[in-house]
Amino acid sequence: MRYAMAIDTKKCVGCSDCVVACQTENNIPIGYSRDWITETVEGIYPGLHLEIRSERCNHCENTPCVRTCPTGASHIIEGGIVKVNHEECIGCGACIQSCPYDARYSHPEGYVDKCTFCDHRINNGQDPACVSVCPTHCMYFGDLDDPNSEISKIVSARKVKVLAPEAGTKPQIFYLV
């Protein structure tokens, strides 16, 4: 079992419904967020290309955030989901410093927080909140180890990229380009 997400950059319109859904689902304090929208412009005028992406923790296979955590609060659960045990976290910020994606934030209650792939929803057979509300259906979530899963098929069929591959973290969020 290897949970992963694929996000179609050709369908994402940057509406932020995924961001709001996550904040609501996971009771994120106002002013903080586990996911966010990034817009990048590439190319040279007049051949410019705008890419809009919904970003979050990449649930990397190779996890500097877990390795640098001195208490074991940052850990990996079944399916490769990277989580933070809030009770064990001392808020030192080592994981924040080591993440190449700026995917973690310091919660005002003193611990570090990040995307969980909504594992509480997955366990009930539901998609993560962000995936379930996207009005353009640009996000796919599932088991990449299952060749018959929707995400396996779309990642195989389409051109994909991951963010900052040079970091060697083996991200499990794939962007369809």
Ligand code: SF4
């Ligand atoms: S994106 Fe950052 S926080 Fe998430 S697993 Fe990778 S290194 Fe850790």
Ligand code: SF4
């Ligand atoms: S802030 Fe918490 S989760 Fe991050 S490295 Fe320190 S103890 Fe571990």
